[in-house]
Amino acid sequence: MLRTAAVVLIDGVAPFEFGVVCEVFGIDRRDDGVPLVELSVCGEHPGEPVRSNVGVRITPDHGLDTLVAADLVAVPACDIRAEYPPAVLDALLAASARGATLLSVCSGAFVLGATGLLDGRPCATHWRHAKTFTARFPEAKLDPDVLFVDDGDIITSAGTAAGIDACLHLVRRELGSGPATAIARRMVVPPQREGGQRQFVDTPIPAGAGDSLQPVLDWMLGTIATEHTVSALAQRARMSERTFARRFVAETGTTPHRWLSTQRVLHARRLLEETQLGMDDIAGECGFGTAALLRHHFHRVVGVAPKDYRRTFAHRAALA
Structure with a gap:
């Protein structure tokens, strides 16, 4: 059960990525049904400010x-x-x-790489740093394209x-879909992007609201048990396949x-x-x-x- 978390600060830390960790793990969201995680901000010299990469200084308490x-x-x-x-x-x-469990964000993977913990293990970092990372840590199995890699006790x-x-993936893995969705809703971000998706897309922002596929995506979610062909979806979007x-x-x-x-x-x-439905019924409900x-x-x-997932999360729900 995830009960305590720590984020480590060193000189040159990126405030936004530090803030991401604090936003997900450091805010009391028990009113939203999220189990409390006690977050500590740590450094080699507690009480002494650490320089960020934008000039702001952050002081670790622990x-x-x-x-x-x-x-x-x-x-x-x-x-x-x-x-x-x-x-x-x-x-x-x-x-x-x-x-x-160790978690790195972006170039934080270089710090984990320097420990040797990534040798022989799949991992990810920002695509822009891929060549540098591979040159420095040739034993690590870097995938330069994916959003993140979950390798059990190390997530990059x-x-x-x-x-x-x-x-959010780690919250979902450790605490369940409900807490992860609640945090995502508060952050106003998508509750799930699969780790294997590409790091960047060709047109991340549609030219106009009318060009977005969001209405089609919403309709697919609303009819998730229905078979959807590319041909039928293209017709709904009024596009060629x-x-x-x-x-x-x-x-x-x-x-x-x-x-x-x-x-x-x-x-x-x-x-x-959340239910006691059998596997056949769940398969039907999900399509x-x-x-x-x-x-x-x-x-x-x-x-x-x-079945293993249900057994694990039913146990965690009872503990929470």
Whole structure:
């Protein structure tokens, strides 16, 4: 159960990425049904201001001993440099050794890379830093295109918005879909973008409101149990199939089939958490048709079987 989190500050920290971690894990949202997570801002020298990369100074209240004891340790983006504070690297290693989950946002992956913890493991960072990262940490298995990588006890993410995605993904993984959706709603951001989506899209902002596919996306969500072909969706959007497919990837970062499959898995997660429906009924409600297809798609997105997910989150709900 995620109860304590720590974010570590070093000189050159990026305030926005630091703020993302604070926004997701540092605000008391119990009124929204989100279990309380105690967030500590840590540094090598507590009480001494740390210089950010925009000139603002931030003062950590806690030392590295608090970081080592936390359930979650977050490393926000910071200036890329040849060396990082040895005491901070040692604290991250100690936190990992005692079972903490480590989370990096953007160039924070370089700090984790400097510990050696990413050697031989899949990871992500901002696409702009991919060549530099690979040159410095050739043993790490960097994927330069994805939003974030969940490798169990280490989650690494790309740029700013991808950091939000990774944080919400971790909330969903540890606390459930309800808390993650509640936080996303308060932040006014999408509650889920799959980690494997591309870091950037061709036209992130439509030319005009009338050009957006959002009405089609909303309709797909409202009819999630229905089979949707690209041909039918293109007709609804009043576009050719080729134009629709191209625009869909440009606006969402993924294909219609993959986007709908992910949304169906998200719906299945909620049903697993909040109902006692059997697997066949959940498969029908979500549009997968059979329990076998539900298991296949659920495992691809979530990484565990639906029954294992229900068992875990029913236990956590009881604890909360």
